[in-house]
Amino acid sequence: MRASNQAEKFCWNPEKVAYWYLRLNGFLQTEDFYVHPVARGSARTDADLLAVRFPYRAERLYDNPSDIMQDDTARLGLSRDRIDVVIAEVKTGRCALNGPWTNPDHRNVHRVLAAIGCIPDDKIDFAAQDIYEAGVHESGDQLRIRLVAIGREENWQLRATYPDVPQVTWTDLLGFIFDRHKKYRNQKKQTDHWDCIGKKLKRLATERSMTRDRFVHKALGAMGVLE
Numbered sequence: 001m002r003a004s005n006q007a008e009k010f011c012w013n014p015e016k017v018a019y020w021y022l023r024l025n026g027f028l029q030t031e032d033f034y035v036h037p038v039a040r041g042s043a044r045t046d047a048d049l050l051a052v053r054f055p056y057r058a059e060r061l062y063d064n065p066s067d068i069m070q071d072d073t074a075r076l077g078l079s080r081d082r083i084d085v086v087i088a089e090v091k092t093g094r095c096a097l098n099g100p101w102t103n104p105d106h107r108n109v110h111r112v113l114a115a116i117g118c119i120p121d122d123k124i125d126f127a128a129q130d131i132y133e134a135g136v137h138e139s140g141d142q143l144r145i146r147l148v149a150i151g152r153e154e155n156w157q158l159r160a161t162y163p164d165v166p167q168v169t170w171t172d173l174l175g176f177i178f179d180r181h182k183k184y185r186n187q188k189k190q191t192d193h194w195d196c197i198g199k200k201l202k203r204l205a206t207e208r209s210m211t212r213d214r215f216v217h218k219a220l221g222a223m224g225v226l227e
Helices: 004-010 014-024 107-114 123-135 154-163 170-183 196-205 212-221
Strands: 028-035 045-053 083-090 136-139 143-151 168-169
Touching: 004 196, 014 028, 014 045, 014 083, 014 170, 014 196, 028 107, 028 143, 045 107, 107 123, 123 143, 143 170, 168 170, 170 196, 170 212, 196 212
Parallel strands: 083 143, 143 168
Antiparallel strands: 028 045, 045 083, 136 143
16 A cells, blocks of 8 residues: 555544544534643643534424434434533543542533633533533523533443433444435535545545445544454
């Protein structure tokens, strides 16, 4: 294999693939959201993806209301009545949450909530405590803030500790991306403004005779997360 082809094979950044999954599900995102140090030094931590989704999101509502694009509602636990704020942790191995999101002594969740500005200052302590303890905070009937773990396989230890934190495997995530592009290949034909990973995902999914299983296998290989 030529060196250029070898480099191409493993150039798919997993965080970028996760970004496209969330984007296709209607999330607006900030990548590599850093929590800066108090003074000098490296960042305290960073969120792989910080995302927000609004409850009335609908793609094709006015073009074809009988065929609105269906998001991955069950797997992501999407809300139909709340603004959904997500801190996503992306792993090439099994799903996991980094210590800064589970250790209240670091107060990093406090800092992220303050930086986002989605709740009043006097509610941050209460919301952060919920997230540290359960991975999710619901503010009345309007807002939900939660952690989401993305990885190669589910983590049953994490499930036992944080049962309300969605765990999305790469196989399921890529399967959703394939289905979306396959069904709506014509509607998503204009992709010149997409980044390189978005274009590659779409191009691979819409190759002639491409199957769901082959797409998932090839994408996992390109991401370098095959066992």
